[in-house]
Amino acid sequence: MDGGLDISLASRRLMIMFWSMLILGVLWLVRRPEIGLQRKPILEVPSPDPALVMLKEFCARGAITKQQFEEMRRDLEADRPDRSQ
Numbered sequence: 001m002d003g004g005l006d007i008s009l010a011s012r013r014l015m016i017m018f019w020s021m022l023i024l025g026v027l028w029l030v031r032r033p034e035i036g037l038q039r040k041p042i043l044e045v046p047s048p049d050p051a052l053v054m055l056k057e058f059c060a061r062g063a064i065t066k067q068q069f070e071e072m073r074r075d076l077e078a079d080r081p082d083r084s085q
Contacts, residue, residue: 051076 052073059069 049076049080 055072058064
């Protein structure tokens with residue numbers, strides 16, 4: 001009788017090890033970026049220019065006039081020809 005109990009305990013351990021390895025293997029495959037299910041952005045939106053954001057805030061607060069805003073915005077865009085807005 002004791003031998004049967006040992007085999008049952010061993011088979012339970014093997015089953016737990018098998019399922020653990022299977023689950024870990026699936027998780028490892030899913031996490032791999034080259035073949036996994038990683039979410040990729042459909043469209044990357046460029047981050048806004050911090051200087052332009054600040055300039056818009058100044059204009060909204062009334063610290064500068066609309067004409068000053070337009071002049072400063074043109075200057076900023078002239079300094080950064082590679083950024084398209």
